[in-house]
Amino acid sequence: MKKLAPPQYSKLLPEPKDKEKLYNAILFLKNNRDVVLSKDVKKALKKFGDTTNKKIALGYNFTFEAKQLLNENRFEIVLIRDFPWNDANYIDIYSNH
Secondary structure (H helix, E strand, C coil), X not given: CCCCCCHHHHXXXXXXXXXXXXXXXXXXCCCXXXXXXXXXXXXXXXXXXXXXXXXXXXXXXXXXXXHHHHHHCCEEEEECCCCCXXXXXXXXXXXXX
């Protein structure tokens, strides 16, 4: 998994406990500093499907609602920044630019 992830994320990934275990990952990488919204997570989850594999989501930052959806679906979240955005605040601030 570490070999496939972008360099800024690979160093943040946990060491696998079981080298044979399969992992599924969602990479939210529109650009290097995007905040992932819940609508982005919902869209990705629809395509993801059911799996018993370990699930990891990688992104620069996630809104509270996006993290909540990922946690509900048993994803481990790997992020660069943890600024406490929520969907409404982020949309409100950045839609005015």
